[in-house]
Amino acid sequence: MHDHQHDHKNSSSNRIGWAFFLNVSFTIIEFVGGVLTNSTAIMADAVHDLGDSLSIGLAWLLSKLGSKEPNGSFTYGYQRFSLLGALINGLVLIAGSLWVLNAAIPRLFEPQQPHAVGMFWLAILGVVVNGYAAFKLSHGKTLNERVLNWHLLEDVLGWVAVLIVAVTLMFVDWPILDPLLSIGFTLFILVNVVRNFIEAISLLMQGTPSGSLHSRVVEALLEIEHVEETHHVHLWSxxxxxxxxxxxxxxxxTVDSERQKEMKEEIGKVLDPFSFLHTTIEFEFPDEYCRDN
Incomplete structure (x- = not known):
């Protein structure tokens, strides 16, 4: 179990590390390409990707920290630092999306004609690089990786938009397509990031990970013979x-020690499908007073 958790944490860190280096490398290419194509859209995306790179780098650092073993100061370990990374990255992405909207909306009224051929080749490279990075992170299940994946999916959609605009502008003079598509995909990403951001806040406040999880756990425990009532059932992530x-x-x-041992085994079986990292169960007999009341 310990080795499985350790391997899981290392895999998460490695995936985020891959995304970080790919993003930083491509951000440099974007700045150069933006100058060469004289495209303000690409320069704006380069600035946005720079913010993404900083966020992913922070997430990588926090993910590394989150792999440290539990100690006297952090008895559950450092995994919640990864959740903190998800919250920070959500804030950065929300701010970045608002910045993109602020830059794109005025261009609806004053559209600019970029270098379409240069945009086309940069867009091809952008889709490949960011798509591969998003694919790497898609294997992760932590909230931190899911938020970072939205960073990269935003970039992929952005470059798909640039590719469509570049191909279109090779044949027709419709520069207004650039801000229209930018606004569309930014709003789509913003809705999903806000959802993950709200979830990160809830989990940091020790909210139940799933709305139905609490009731399903209680129902499972009550099915065990001799369990009359459950209370102080606390769930967090x-x-x-x-x-x-x-x-x-x-x-x-009142049951003897042998029956208590059997019940512990039964509890382990009914809770196994929930895949809890830690469980602490306390028995109370009919004539016993709950000290936590």
């Missing part, structure tokens, strides 16, 4: 994927 459960189970009769 360390990083959006690794969940923690604590619960008190009031029994309908």
């Amino acid at each position: 360390l990083d959006g994927e690794s969940h923690v459960l604590t619960a008190h189970l009031r029994l309908d009769k």
